[in-house]
Amino acid sequence: MLRFDNQTVLVTGGTGGQGSSHVRAFHAEGANVVIGGLDAERGAALADELGTRARFARLDVTDESSWAAAVPAAESAFGALNVLVNNAGVQNPPAAIENTDQATWSRILDVNLTGTFLGIKAAAPALRRAAGGAIVNIASTMALGGTAHYAPYVASKWALRGLTRTAALELGRDHIRVNSIHPGVISTPFIHEPAAGAAAAIADFYSPEPFAIPRLGEPADVTRLLLFLTSSEAAFITGSEYVIDGGLLLGPALQAETA
Numbered sequence: 001m002l003r004f005d006n007q008t009v010l011v012t013g014g015t016g017g018q019g020s021s022h023v024r025a026f027h028a029e030g031a032n033v034v035i036g037g038l039d040a041e042r043g044a045a046l047a048d049e050l051g052t053r054a055r056f057a058r059l060d061v062t063d064e065s066s067w068a069a070a071v072p073a074a075e076s077a078f079g080a081l082n083v084l085v086n087n088a089g090v091q092n093p094p095a096a097i098e099n100t101d102q103a104t105w106s107r108i109l110d111v112n113l114t115g116t117f118l119g120i121k122a123a124a125p126a127l128r129r130a131a132g133g134a135i136v137n138i139a140s141t142m143a144l145g146g147t148a149h150y151a152p153y154v155a156s157k158w159a160l161r162g163l164t165r166t167a168a169l170e171l172g173r174d175h176i177r178v179n180s181i182h183p184g185v186i187s188t189p190f191i192h193e194p195a196a197g198a199a200a201a202i203a204d205f206y207s208p209e210p211f212a213i214p215r216l217g218e219p220a221d222v223t224r225l226l227l228f229l230t231s232s233e234a235a236f237i238t239g240s241e242y243v244i245d246g247g248l249l250l251g252p253a254l255q256a257e258t259a
């Protein structure tokens, strides 16, 4: 018996660096997986590779009609929806607030915040029909502090904390748990490719060397936490925030000989 036998999991941004890791791991643990995303070619290739318990669903998280198609598609393919992972996200090109145009601000909030709101709204009735389930919203360590030149991204991820807690209160009596994960710097295209319009990628100026665990995070690090939080092992956990950052938020780890 595997941890997610007879469970159906929808992962948004499911073809991305972390999303595809989550999809593969849920599938390996027995789940039916719905790969929600924009990139039909990559999504179909991943679904083909995984086989009969996998489907790609074209899903733009900012578009309510896209959600209205994806959730019933998951239910009709596999009989129920048990887990939603709101993973899709975009970063803004780094810029001071006074140099950030409203279109950029709106685009980042639309994907990271409104996309998650629409996902919870669309999935909650299906999770209720399944007699309960779990939602995990992928936020960021940037939701726990300020980061210069990332105001739209930081604000969107902070807002997810309030949305997560509110959803946890509204859905708890229906046996639906809602939590957030706050990754630090994870090695995916997100940090290795510049945001649209940006000159440099985050990985070009971020060094993990000063931190307690001096390496970049890997998607699999986040996946392991996600699988725990969505499994029955986490049955008493809701409305909570899980940081996974190798000690980034602790600040630099000065060694005794240099302190």
Ligand SMILES: NC(=O)c1ccc[n+]([C@@H]2O[C@H](COP(=O)([O-])OP(=O)(O)OC[C@H]3O[C@@H](n4cnc5c(N)ncnc54)[C@H](O)[C@@H]3O)[C@@H](O)[C@H]2O)c1
Pocket: 012, 013, 014, 015, 016, 017, 018, 019, 036, 037, 038, 039, 059, 060, 061, 062, 086, 087, 088, 089, 090, 111, 115, 138, 139, 140, 141, 182, 183, 184, 185, 186, 187, 188, 189, 190, 191
């Ligand atoms: N990589 C990091 O260092 C890091 C750190 C903290 C949080 N995060 C968060 O982790 C999540 C996953 O990011 P990643 O690192 O895998 O990056 P990624 O760029 O590889 O993946 C992001 C995915 O989101 C998808 N996406 C973007 N807009 C979408 C939309 N409108 N509808 C559907 N899908 C859309 C992209 O197509 C892509 O597949 C994001 O929410 C990101 O904010 C990443």
